[in-house]
Amino acid sequence: MSDILKQIDAVLEARKADTPESSYVASLYDKGVEKILKKVAEEAAETVMAAKDLQHSNGAKQDQEHLVYEIADLWFHTMVLLASQNLSSNDVTAELQRRFGLSGHDEKASRSE
Numbered sequence: 133m134s135d136i137l138k139q140i141d142a143v144l145e146a147r148k149a150d151t152p153e154s155s156y157v158a159s160l161y162d163k164g165v166e167k168i169l170k171k172v173a174e175e176a177a178e179t180v181m182a183a184k185d186l187q188h189s190n191g192a193k194q195d196q197e198h199l200v201y202e203i204a205d206l207w208f209h210t211m212v213l214l215a216s217q218n219l220s221s222n223d224v225t226a227e228l229q230r231r232f233g234l235s236g237h238d239e240k241a242s243r244s245e
């Protein structure tokens with residue numbers, strides 16, 4: 133797994149002992165899961181808008197960078213959500229690993245049987 137994801141997971145865990153005044157992550161934990169879910173929804177919507185802008189500009193570099201920036205915000209806030217539920221990016225990468233090589237069409241067919 134990417135080192136930066138592991139590093140962020142460690143910081144997110146450590147922030148559980150910090151005060152809301154000293155840390156953005158601790159302030160999200162303090163406000164509760166509803167606030168974290170609101171941030172995830174906001175960042176998802178911002179990702180969709182950035183992707184649409186990129187589509188309309190036919191791949192302008194600035195819009196590519198904007199999409200990456202918004203997805204980083206989205207990933208980050210989903211990681212905060214995972215940490216708040218005593219999970220981590222490791223759980224998600226393990227699930228992706230489990231799915232690796234399994235066609236999405238085949239997986240869907242196996243669910244409907």
Ligand SMILES: N=c1c2ncn([C@@H]3O[C@H](COP(=O)(O)OP(=O)(O)OP(=O)(O)O)[C@@H](O)[C@H]3O)c2ncn1[C@@H]1O[C@H](COP(=O)(O)O)[C@@H](O)[C@H]1O
Pocket residue numbers: 140143147154155156157158171174204205208
């Ligand atoms: N990767 C991030 C990261 N990405 C985005 N953000 C913050 O997420 C927020 C994004 O929300 P918005 O743009 O909607 O801004 P906002 O208006 O401040 O948010 P609201 O008041 O609306 O909730 C901003 O405050 C960003 O600074 C992050 N904050 C922290 N990290 C990582 O988490 C670590 C711990 O952060 P602290 O807990 O603040 O020390 C940092 O060292 C970083 O590695």
